[in-house]
Amino acid sequence: MAHQRTERADAVRNRRAVLHATEQLLAEGGGDHVSLDRVAALAGVGKGTVFRRFGSRAGLLQALLEERSRGLREGITDGPAPLGPGGPVRERLLAFLDGLGAIAEGNAVLLSAHEQACAQDKYGDPSYQCWHRHLCTLFAEARPDLDAGFLAHAVLAVFDGDLIRHLTSPDDPRRFTRSIRQMATALLARD
Numbered sequence: 001m002a003h004q005r006t007e008r009a010d011a012v013r014n015r016r017a018v019l020h021a022t023e024q025l026l027a028e029g030g031g032d033h034v035s036l037d038r039v040a041a042l043a044g045v046g047k048g049t050v051f052r053r054f055g056s057r058a059g060l061l062q063a064l065l066e067e068r069s070r071g072l073r074e075g076i077t078d079g080p081a082p083l084g085p086g087g088p089v090r091e092r093l094l095a096f097l098d099g100l101g102a103i104a105e106g107n108a109v110l111l112s113a114h115e116q117a118c119a120q121d122k123y124g125d126p127s128y129q130c131w132h133r134h135l136c137t138l139f140a141e142a143r144p145d146l147d148a149g150f151l152a153h154a155v156l157a158v159f160d161g162d163l164i165r166h167l168t169s170p171d172d173p174r175r176f177t178r179s180i181r182q183m184a185t186a187l188l189a190r191d
Contacts, residue, residue: 011053017043018050022064023110031113036060058117065114065127068107072099076134089142090188094181096134097155101177104164112161131156142188151187155180 007015021042025034036057040047054060072083076096081087083095104111118125123132135152143151158180167176 014043014045014049015053017045018053018060019064019067022060026109026113030109031061031116034061034113056117058114058121061110061114061117062125062127064110065107065125068110069100069103069127069130072096072103073130075099089138090185093135093138093142093184093188096138097180097184098177100131100159101174101180104159104161105168105173105176108161108164108168110161111159111164115161128156139187143190146187155184155187158183 018039021039022034024042025038034057036047036050036054039060040050043050050060054063075083076092078084082091083099084092087095114125115122122128132149132152135155136148139146139148139151164176167179169175
């Protein structure tokens with residue numbers, strides 16, 4: 001029988017405080033403003049606590065991105081259609097891109113910082129791997145004649161924090177998501 005380790009209440013509280021401090025620093029000054037020292041000071045914990053839990057600045061940003069995308073991950077595996085299993089592939093793809101687009105539009109500064117910090121291992125990032133796997137599955141089902149792995153990478157490449165900020169304006173906050181949906185619809189079209 002597998003033993004599940006329950007996290008201590010103080011560890012949960014510290015994790016939340018660290019992620020909140022990271023968000024605050026990102027909002028105040030972007031990715032360059034986030035360091036383990038600053039995060040620890042703002043969260044009211046020791047730098048060692050942050051280092052032991054997250055390992056590095058990249059690990060901290062990965063954890064924050066995973067936190068922001070948890071609902072989407074749960075939705076694609078356990079949620080109702082069209083996002084969850086059982087729906088038509090086209091509707092599932094568009095629902096996924098709606099969800100991922102909303103995360104991207106709401107967290108463009110985080111995505112930019114994450115891209116910079118994780119550049120050496122972008123494709124090994126847990127969030128990226130989850131999104132890529134899901135897109136591969138959908139593209140392979142919808143278009144078995146195409147290279148699903150490449151299409152998934154190509155779609156995810158567009159989720160660039162700087163591009164998202166460039167395309168997102170107060171008078172058209174969902175432009176990026178609308179555009180990525182149009183791109184995906186075109187990829188699904190047959191000649």
